[in-house]
Amino acid sequence: MNRDQQRLNHQLDRWGEKLPGWANRTLRWLRKPSSRWVRIPIGLLLMLGGVFSILPLLGLWMLPLGLLLLVQDVPFLRRPTRRALFCIEHRWKRWRRRRRQSRSVAS
Structure with a gap:
């Protein structure tokens, strides 16, 4: 596994932890190498949809969901x-930080 694959897997693991349990389990199963023959058609169908x-x-x-499946x-x-x-x-973290700051100033 090359460096880009390792970094991408690390990011997807972090994002998966924030998902509900069923979605995280499905994502982990889809990312397994043995799920390739399910992942590719689902990714293509999502992008087509x-x-x-x-x-x-x-x-x-x-589109982005299909791309995330195909990128594997x-x-x-x-x-x-x-x-x-x-x-x-x-950007999401920066936006949340600004939003929290604006709420504390308004209070």
Whole structure:
């Protein structure tokens, strides 16, 4: 396993801990190497469903979820995905910190 794969797995493990128990278990099962033949079709179907986001139930939320499943099997997507996850996590923490500060000032 290369360095990008290890870092991506570490990030996904951290994100998985914040999910409800059933979602975390499903994510861990899908990320196992033996689940490759389930992960690839589900990832492709999610991305295809995201393209048809104008229909009910289908939406843009499906695109990143499908990408996260496919990134396990497509090496050249690992580094950009890992960087995007890091950026999203950093911005989320900064936004929450600012929100907490503005609430304490308003009180």
